Amino acid sequence: xxxxxxxxxxxxxxxxxxxxxxxxxxxxxxxxxxxxxxxxxxxxxxxxxxxxxxxxxxxxxxxxxxxxxxxxxxxxxxxxxxxxxxxxxxxxxxxxxxxxxxxxxxxxxxxxxxxxxxxxxxxxxxxxxxxxxxxxxxxxxxxxxxxxxxxxxxxxxxxxxxxxxxxxxxxxxxxxxxxxxxxxxxxxxxxxxxxxxxxxxxxxxxxxxxxxxxxxxxxxxxxxxxxxxxxxxxxxxxxxxxxxxxxxxxxxxxxxxxxxxxxxxxxxxxxxxxxxxxxxxxxxxxxxxxxxxxxxxxxxxxxxxxxxxxxxxxxxxxxxxxxxxxxxxxxxxxxxxxxxxxxxxxxxxxxxxxxxxxxxxxxxxxxxxxxxxxxxxxxxxxxxxxxxxxxxxxxxxxxxxxxxxxxxxxxxxxxxxxxxxxxxxxxxxxxxxxxxxxxxxxxxxxxxxxxxxxxxxxxxxxxxxxxxx
Numbered sequence: 001x002x003x004x005x006x007x008x009x010x011x012x013x014x015x016x017x018x019x020x021x022x023x024x025x026x027x028x029x030x031x032x033x034x035x036x037x038x039x040x041x042x043x044x045x046x047x048x049x050x051x052x053x054x055x056x057x058x059x060x061x062x063x064x065x066x067x068x069x070x071x072x073x074x075x076x077x078x079x080x081x082x083x084x085x086x087x088x089x090x091x092x093x094x095x096x097x098x099x100x101x102x103x104x105x106x107x108x109x110x111x112x113x114x115x116x117x118x119x120x121x122x123x124x125x126x127x128x129x130x131x132x133x134x135x136x137x138x139x140x141x142x143x144x145x146x147x148x149x150x151x152x153x154x155x156x157x158x159x160x161x162x163x164x165x166x167x168x169x170x171x172x173x174x175x176x177x178x179x180x181x182x183x184x185x186x187x188x189x190x191x192x193x194x195x196x197x198x199x200x201x202x203x204x205x206x207x208x209x210x211x212x213x214x215x216x217x218x219x220x221x222x223x224x225x226x227x228x229x230x231x232x233x234x235x236x237x238x239x240x241x242x243x244x245x246x247x248x249x250x251x252x253x254x255x256x257x258x259x260x261x262x263x264x265x266x267x268x269x270x271x272x273x274x275x276x277x278x279x280x281x282x283x284x285x286x287x288x289x290x291x292x293x294x295x296x297x298x299x300x301x302x303x304x305x306x307x308x309x310x311x312x313x314x315x316x317x318x319x320x321x322x323x324x325x326x327x328x329x330x331x332x333x334x335x336x337x338x339x340x341x342x343x344x345x346x347x348x349x350x351x352x353x354x355x356x357x358x359x360x361x362x363x364x365x366x367x368x369x370x371x372x373x374x375x376x377x378x379x380x381x382x383x384x385x386x387x388x389x390x391x392x393x394x395x396x397x398x399x400x401x402x403x404x405x406x407x408x409x410x411x412x413x414x415x416x417x418x419x420x421x422x423x424x425x426x427x428x429x430x431x432x433x434x435x436x437x438x439x440x441x442x443x444x445x446x447x448x449x450x451x452x453x454x455x456x457x458x459x460x461x462x463x464x465x466x467x468x469x
Contacts, residue, residue, distance in 0.1 A: 037060075056160070085137065086134050093157065278319050
C-alpha cells in the first residue's frame with residue numbers, strides 16, 4: 001500500500017460547526033491499494049478543480065477484483081447525526097462500476113458501519129461526464145472516524161475529484177407516511193429474523209429512526225435509515241447482512257455477474273484440480289449451467305485419468321449463491337447431509353439440514369473412487385457461500401484444508417424482498433458442519449500455509465499430502 005499526499009485531488013472538505021457537531025477538513029493523506037492489472041495516476045488534464053484528479057485504470061480483461069483508495073477522517077460527532085459524503089466522478093468505457101464507499105469506526109478501532117454508494121445511487125458504468133455524487137451516512141457518538149474513498153471494478157477509466165463532507169441540518173418536519181412505512185418494514189424484518197435481534201436496543205433504535213427520518217420524503221432518501229439499522233447490527237457482531245439495490249437484485253435474478261468461470265485441469269502425478277469461484281445469481285438457467293460446468297470438469301478429469309487425489313480451490317470464492325456450488329461439487333462432497341442452518345428462537349435451538357441437491361444437475365456424475373483424498377484450499381477471500389462450500393467438505397473422510405483462515409462470514413443470509421424492489425440479505429442463522437460443529441467466525445485450515453512469492457505454496461502443500469502413502 002502506497003501513501004499519497006493529495007492536496008491535488010481534493011479541495012478542502014467542508015468544515016462546518018453545527019452546535020455540538022464538528023466535521024474537520026479531510027486530511028491530505030490518501031492511500032491507494034496496489035492491485036494486479038490496475039493502475040492509479042494523477043491526471044492534470046481531466047479534473048474538476050485544483051491541479052489534478054485521481055485516475056484509476058482497470059485491466060484489459062474483466063475480473064471481480066477492484067482498485068480502492070481511501071483516507072481516514074477523524075470526526076467529532078457527539079449526537080445522532082446525518083452526514084453527506086460528496087465527490088465528483090467521471091468514467092470512460094467502464095464495464096463494472098466506479099463508486100464511493102465509507103467505513104465507520106468506533107474508539108476501539110472496530111468497524112461499526114459500512115456504506116457503498118452503489119446501494120444509494122446505482123451503478124456508475126460506461127462513459128459518463130463529471131457529475132457530483134452524494135452518499136448519505138447516519139452516525140452517533142460511538143463513531144470516531146471514517147474511512148472514506150472510492151474504487152473502480154472492471155475495465156475502463158474512472159476519475160475522482162473534489163471530495164467533501166457536509167453535515168445535514170436536522171429538520172423539524174416529520175417523515176412522510178411512505179418513509180415511516182418503509183422504516184417499519186425493515187426494522188420489523190430485522191427484529192423478527194436477525195440472529196442478533198436480542199443484542200439490539202430496540203427502544204433506542206426506534207427513537208433514533210424517528211429522529212433520523214425527519215425531513216425525509218421518499219423511500220430513496222430513507223436508505224439512510226436502513227444504513228443506521230445495519231450499523232446497529234454491525235455493533236452487535238453482524239458483519240454479513242447487507243442491502244442489495246433494486247437494479248442489482250434484478251440482475252442477480254437473471255444472470256451470474258461474476259465473469260470468472262469454474263476451471264479444472266490435471267496437474268502433476270495424477271491430481272485433479274478444480275477451482276470454484278463465487279456465483280452471483282438466483283437464475284435457474286445460470287445455476288444449472290454453473291453446476292453443470294463443474295460436474296463436466298470433474299467428469300472429464302475422472303473418466304480420462306487415474307486420479308490419485310483432488311484439489312478443490314476455493315481461495316477466490318468470495319460468495320454469492322451456495323447451491324450451484326454444492327450441486328457442482330456433489331461428486332466430491334457426497335450427497336449429504338453436508339451441513340446445517342442453526343437458529344435459536346427464544347432459547348430453543350433448531351437445525352435445518354442442507355444437501356447438494358437443491359439445484360438439479362442433468363446426468364449427475366459419480367466418482368469412480370468416491371473415497372479419494374481431497375485437499376481444499378482456502379484463504380482470506382474465501383467468504384460467505386465460499387465458506388459454506390468449505391463447511392460442506394469438513395467431516396468428509398480423507399479430506400484436509402490448506403491455506404489461511406477464511407473471511408469470517410459464516411452466518412447464513414436469508415433474502416427478504418423489500419417494497420422498493422431491493423433485497424435485504426439478513427444473517428438469520430448460524431452454520432454447522434455435517435458433524436454439527438458450529439462455525440461462528442473464520443474457518444481455520446488444518447494446515448496453515450504461508451504465502452511464498454513466485455510459488456503456489458498451498459497447491460504444493462496439498463500435493464505433498466495427497467501423494468502420501
